[in-house]
Amino acid sequence: xxxxxxxxxxxxxxxxxxxxxxxxxxxxxxxxxxxxxxxxxxxxxxxxxxxxxxxxxxxxxxxxxxxxxxxxxxxxxxxxxxxxxxxxxxxxxxxxxxxxxxxxxxxxxxxxxxxxxxxxxxxxxxxxxxxxxxxxxxxxxxxxxxxxxxxxxxxxxxxxxxxxxxxxxxxxxxxxxxxxxxxxxxxxxxxxxxxxxxxxxxxxxxxxxxxxxxxxxxxxxxxxxxxxxxxxxxxxxxxxxxxxxxxxxxxxxxxxxxxxxxxxxxxxxxxxxxxxxxxxxxxxxxxxxxxxxxxxxxxxxxxxxxxxxxxxxxxxxxxxxxxxxxxxxxxxxxxxxxxxxxxxxxxxx
Numbered sequence: 001x002x003x004x005x006x007x008x009x010x011x012x013x014x015x016x017x018x019x020x021x022x023x024x025x026x027x028x029x030x031x032x033x034x035x036x037x038x039x040x041x042x043x044x045x046x047x048x049x050x051x052x053x054x055x056x057x058x059x060x061x062x063x064x065x066x067x068x069x070x071x072x073x074x075x076x077x078x079x080x081x082x083x084x085x086x087x088x089x090x091x092x093x094x095x096x097x098x099x100x101x102x103x104x105x106x107x108x109x110x111x112x113x114x115x116x117x118x119x120x121x122x123x124x125x126x127x128x129x130x131x132x133x134x135x136x137x138x139x140x141x142x143x144x145x146x147x148x149x150x151x152x153x154x155x156x157x158x159x160x161x162x163x164x165x166x167x168x169x170x171x172x173x174x175x176x177x178x179x180x181x182x183x184x185x186x187x188x189x190x191x192x193x194x195x196x197x198x199x200x201x202x203x204x205x206x207x208x209x210x211x212x213x214x215x216x217x218x219x220x221x222x223x224x225x226x227x228x229x230x231x232x233x234x235x236x237x238x239x240x241x242x243x244x245x246x247x248x249x250x251x252x253x254x255x256x257x258x259x260x261x262x263x264x265x266x267x268x269x270x271x272x273x274x275x276x277x278x279x280x281x282x283x284x285x286x287x288x289x290x291x292x293x294x295x296x297x298x299x300x301x302x303x304x305x306x307x308x309x310x311x312x313x314x315x316x317x318x319x320x321x322x323x324x325x326x327x328x329x330x331x332x333x334x335x336x337x338x339x340x341x342x343x344x345x346x347x348x349x
Contacts, residue, residue: 007037014044019265022219026211028259033251038258045258045286048265049273056329057288057320057338058272059313061103062113062145064295065091065128072118072147074170074177075242076204076234079117083239090124091295093131099294100135103313106346108328108336111141113166118147118179122156129160140331143199148179148187154194164197164227171202171209171217176242188224198224201276203232205256207246218260222267229264230274231257254285261286278311283323290316314348321348 003011006027010020020028031037068088069081078084091099096114103109114128125144132142144157145166157165169184170177191198202217221229233253236243253275261273275282278290293310311319320328320338327335336342343349 001036003037014262014265017265019263022215025215025259025263029211029256033249033255038255041262042254042258042285045261046284049261049286049288053288053329055325056327056335057290057325058110058329059108059290059292059316060111060113061109061292061294062115063096063099064115065096066116066124068117070117072177072179075240076176078237093127096128096131097135100132101137103292103294104137104140107138108330109140110329110331111143113143113145115145116147120147120149122153126156126160129162133161148183149190151190151193154190154196158194158196162196164199165191166199167191168201168203169217171205171213192225198226199228200226201230201232204234205231205248206234207248214256218263225269227269227271228274229260229270230276231260232276250279250281254281257282257287258285278319280319280323283319288325290319292316314346317343317346317348
């Protein structure tokens with residue numbers, strides 16, 4: 001197979017640990033997801049990802065500790081006040097403790113996110129962090145998935161034992177949302193300056209988003225010292241008018257994940273790339289991360305009869321096994337062998 005010379009040049013640089021730049025990433029996304037060029041990139045990203053951690057997969061979890069109709073009105077989110085019938089619910093400390101103990105009991109949970117709405121009650125979050133730390137069956141990192149915060153609030157979270165924060169400047173922020181992009185960037189700065197690790201994402205990707213939009217966002221994110229970048233597609237929810245724009249396929253998402261993973265080679269501080277929602281194609285295209293969810297998530301219709309999208313811990317274990325990962329890595333970087341015997345032991349099969 002003879003590739004175009006620009007493609008060959010990019011591949012040669014990748015094998016010298018130099019990731020594609022923004023213009024090269026846009027070029028790589030011009031290929032169809034099923035093309036030989038794209039599947040080659042996915043294969044290379046998969047190989048590099050597995051070599052970093054000796055073919056180990058990672059399991060995160062997220063607990064929705066505080067949910068309510070959200071005034072940010074993000075048009076892709078089931079919590080949007082304009083389109084939701086969700087009832088406000090703030091978990092008690094007892095409920096949080098049960099969730100944390102359940103998720104962490106087997107010792108294979110790398111880290112746990114505590115998710116709140118855009119408006120943050122910092123005192124409640126700090127109490128939830130304390131409860132989480134006390135309730136962990138095994139040591140895991142604690143992160144927050146949080147709205148806009150000040151540097152003072154970020155420092156309080158750091159001092160309470162939070163390791164990092166997930167925060168996002170979304171695609172078409174301020175257009176498909178009622179949030180100010182400048183405020184999002186200020187929170188990036190607050191997280192970085194406080195010493196918290198920054199986890200972020202290019203999201204929520206739909207078919208209308210151009211390669212320029214996607215990689216402008218990816219490379220802007222790199223400016224803020226993040227430790228993880230992700231790619232997430234928009235979820236189809238009939239209750240949201242934005243769903244009329246359509247959705248991208250898991251294969252397209254895997255292609256984008258692979259390109260982001262390869263671009264991160266030029267940023268050694270990046271530890272991993274995530275593909276969300278986790279799926280087998282992403283797990284063979286440069287991502288080794290799965291994520292379990294407890295409670296509501298912004299990708300589900302709020303009708304209680306709707307089938308929920310979030311994975312359980314056992315779903316994550318099975319998915320990593322099916323993707324061919326030989327072990328699960330813990331927060332202290334031990335490796336737990338991922339075998340049929342292990343899946344039986346934890347009740348995954």
